[in-house]
Amino acid sequence: MDVEDQQLRPRAVHTAFTGNVAADLPRVTGGAPARPARRTAGTVLAGLGRTMRPRQWVKNLLVFAAPLASGTVVRPDVLAATLLAFALFCVAASGLYLLNDVRDVDADRRHPRKRTRPVASGAVPVRVALVAGGVLLAASLGTAAVLARPALTAVLATYVCISLAYSLALKDQPVIDLACVASGFVLRGVAGGAAAGVALSQWFILVAAFGALFMVAGKRYAELLALGEQAETRRSLREYSASYLRFVWSLSAAVTCTTYGLWAFEMRSDSGIPWTTISVAPFVLALLRYAVDVDRGSTGAPEEVVLRDRGLLLLGAVWAVTVALGVWTG
The missing domain is CATH 1.20.120 (Four Helix Bundle (Hemerythrin (Met), subunit A))
Incomplete structure (x- = not known):
């Protein structure tokens, strides 16, 4: 018996006693997952934290590549600008992960591993994930416009636009999907040079x-x-x-x-x-x-x-x- 079966069977037994088959049938036969037993503010926040994928932030260390290769990373102004670029990409990537999980919620529920993700499993409501993702993207782009070099803001905006296009449509296009994901790594490297003013x-x-x-x-x-x-x-x-x-x-x-x-x-x-x-x-x-x-x-x-x-x-x-x-x- 898999996880979804464990969630669904108690509701199926419940309908036998209440007779409210019409209300519970969609949850028994498929579609949306059963609602978690308890959904509190704490569990939703924990689910949002998981969906933001902090372990993936290691990819954003690529922004340090250009300043390190040029030997300028030890300069306080360059280090501060590079750390800002790292933080902005972490916030933007987390917002994109939230929006992507909303976009893929139905496909993730059919996936043997991804169906346990907080949005797909129902631990985080779709609307909450959507709002949180939008807020994080707005925060990253707004902060970049105010505090970062214009070149870094342009690179970050390009990264967000490509990622959104990938999530909405391009991920279904063979070869193009490979190029879109790879571009995210390249733009992180370019962002480090843009933040520090280093020619690549x-x-x-x-x-x-x-x-x-x-x-x-x-x-x-x-x-x-x-x-x-x-x-x-x-x-x-x-x-x-x-x-x-x-x-x-x-x-x-x-x-x-x-x-x-x-x-x-x-x-x-x-x-x-x-x-x-x-x-x-x-x-x-x-x-x-x-x-x-x-x-x-x-x-x-x-x-x-x-x-x-x-x-x-x-x-x-x-x-x-x-x-x-x-x-x-x-």
């Missing part, structure tokens, strides 16, 4: 773009394997095959490694140890290590893979140290 290398943008595409293709591959015949819960998955997604992540991984090498050689110092060139080794090894999880189909939640894989974390630390040495000694 063309190689930096390409590494971010194709590295993101690599991760997104791996995520879709994991979803395809996990759902199997139930892949219709996401329309775009109907158009993908395992071999096609393997092709996408292989191609994107190759371009990522190539463009990173070009960036590393561009940043190489003519004197001393070429640390940025050396950083190519841990970077490629980390990519290959992550590809092991991609091939297993266990990258449905990339941030969880990164945080729990100690070998990947070690390679990432070595890469970060070599890049830092290249920046500070170059």
Whole structure:
């Protein structure tokens, strides 16, 4: 007996005693989930917190990439601007997650894992999630307009517009959905440069773009394997095959490694140890290590893979140290 059956059966027994079959029938036969036994202000707030997905905020650390690569992050003004960019993206992303869960509520209720999400399960009312999402988006854009550089405000607004378009329609379009999700990572990297007033290398943008595409293709591959015949819960998955997604992540991984090498050689110092060139080794090894999880189909939640894989974390630390040495000694 699954979770939904456990929720529905008590109401079915109840109708046998009350005779109010017409009122309770929709909850027994499908559609909306049974109302939670207790919905208090505390449980709704906790559900909103879960729907905002704070664990996903780790993605927003990408705003620090450009200031770190340029060596300007230690300047107080640059650090403050980058922290503001990080906070704005966290608030905006949380608002988008709330609105996305409202948009996908019916599909999530048919999904074996997503049906336990607070909005899909009924722990958070749809109207509450909708209002909260709108408030968070307005707060992030309004704060950016007042406190941030115009360039950062423009990048954040672009991120919000693309994300909303993705949630409303583009997520059902094959290939376009991959590009939309990958653009979110790229815009985070661009936002760091915009916040700090740092010019971005063309190689930096390409590494971010194709590295993101690599991760997104791996995520879709994991979803395809996990759902199997139930892949219709996401329309775009109907158009993908395992071999096609393997092709996408292989191609994107190759371009990522190539463009990173070009960036590393561009940043190489003519004197001393070429640390940025050396950083190519841990970077490629980390990519290959992550590809092991991609091939297993266990990258449905990339941030969880990164945080729990100690070998990947070690390679990432070595890469970060070599890049830092290249920046500070170059």
